[in-house]
Every structure is written in C-alpha cells, then in structure tokens.
Amino acid sequence: METLEALRTRRSVRRYTGEAIPKADLETIVDAGRLAATGSNRQPWVFVVVTDRATIAQFKLAGAWMEKAGAVIAVVMDPVSRWWVEDGSAAIENMLLASVALGYGACWVEGDALPLEGEFKSLLGVPAEKRLMALIPVGVAAETPRTPEKKALALVLHWEKY
Numbered sequence: 001m002e003t004l005e006a007l008r009t010r011r012s013v014r015r016y017t018g019e020a021i022p023k024a025d026l027e028t029i030v031d032a033g034r035l036a037a038t039g040s041n042r043q044p045w046v047f048v049v050v051t052d053r054a055t056i057a058q059f060k061l062a063g064a065w066m067e068k069a070g071a072v073i074a075v076v077m078d079p080v081s082r083w084w085v086e087d088g089s090a091a092i093e094n095m096l097l098a099s100v101a102l103g104y105g106a107c108w109v110e111g112d113a114l115p116l117e118g119e120f121k122s123l124l125g126v127p128a129e130k131r132l133m134a135l136i137p138v139g140v141a142a143e144t145p146r147t148p149e150k151k152a153l154a155l156v157l158h159w160e161k162y
C-alpha cells in the first residue's frame, strides 16, 4: 500500500477478531516506530510487544475492547529526553500507519491508559523512571470504522499568513 493511501485510510479500529499476528508483522510495525523522527536523534523509546493472551486481558482495564487485540504494543519513553512526547507521538503515528499498510487495524490508546500507568508499568516490568506513554492494540479488524468528522482542508490550510 502506498504511503498516502495508508495515511488516508487509517482510522482508529477498536474491534478485532482475536486472531494472532505473525511475529514478522509485529517486527515490521515496531521497526516503523524505531525509524521515526526524533529530537536530536535521542530515540528515547522502548517498544514492549505483548502477545500473551493473559497479559493482553489485563489491558481491558483501559477498555474492554482491547482484550481481542492480536497484540498490544506499549510505548515506553525516557522523560529525561527533552522531546520525549513529540518523539513518542511520531513513533506511534508511524506504527499506526505501518499497521494499516499491513492490513491491520490499530488504535492510539493514551487517554484511557494514563490513569492506569502505574498498574500497567508493574504488569510489564517498566522501570519507575520511565513513562508508559501509550498502548497500541493491533489486530485483524472486525469492523469498518466510520470516519469521524475531520476539519475541511480549506479550514486548516492557510497560505502564506495565518
């Protein structure tokens, strides 16, 4: 799939069949995260790929629908790096697009995971000084999500001046 097509067709997918995802595909997705732009090339990230069903089931605390993901990628960031939020965001978007390109559905789960960061860090053995920025459930889609209303290009594109 072409980059622009992946970008245009990406939607948050929150229903999955529960099928497992081949390890090679998960590596391709994480590799896309690894290659993201990163402030001063610090690359302050570690991506924890969870495929164990019992561990994935624990993530339902942040959303029952996550239980049927084929895998969940936890994005762990080092907040010592000045640009850790921007870097993490770039890596997450790359991984969402790579998931689409491989034919999977995925979702950026941050708001629902943040209140449970402590619990999830313990579950995954994440060191105290690191941040668990987001979870990315990935799976074979069991829904065609509708496109949420997006602002029109003419509204957000200003030429030359604000």
Ligand SMILES: Cc1cc2nc3c(=O)[nH]c(=O)nc-3n(C[C@H](O)[C@H](O)[C@H](O)COP(=O)(O)O)c2cc1C
Pocket (backbone or CB within 6 Å): 010, 011, 012, 013, 014, 107, 108, 109, 110, 111, 112, 113, 145, 147, 148
């Ligand atoms: C920073 C951020 C946090 C998000 N957190 C959640 C979340 O906790 N749970 C969830 O279901 N979706 C979450 N999303 C997905 C958004 O709800 C979704 O991207 C938005 O509604 C637009 O839909 P689309 O991704 O299909 O274009 C998050 C997205 C971003 C960028």
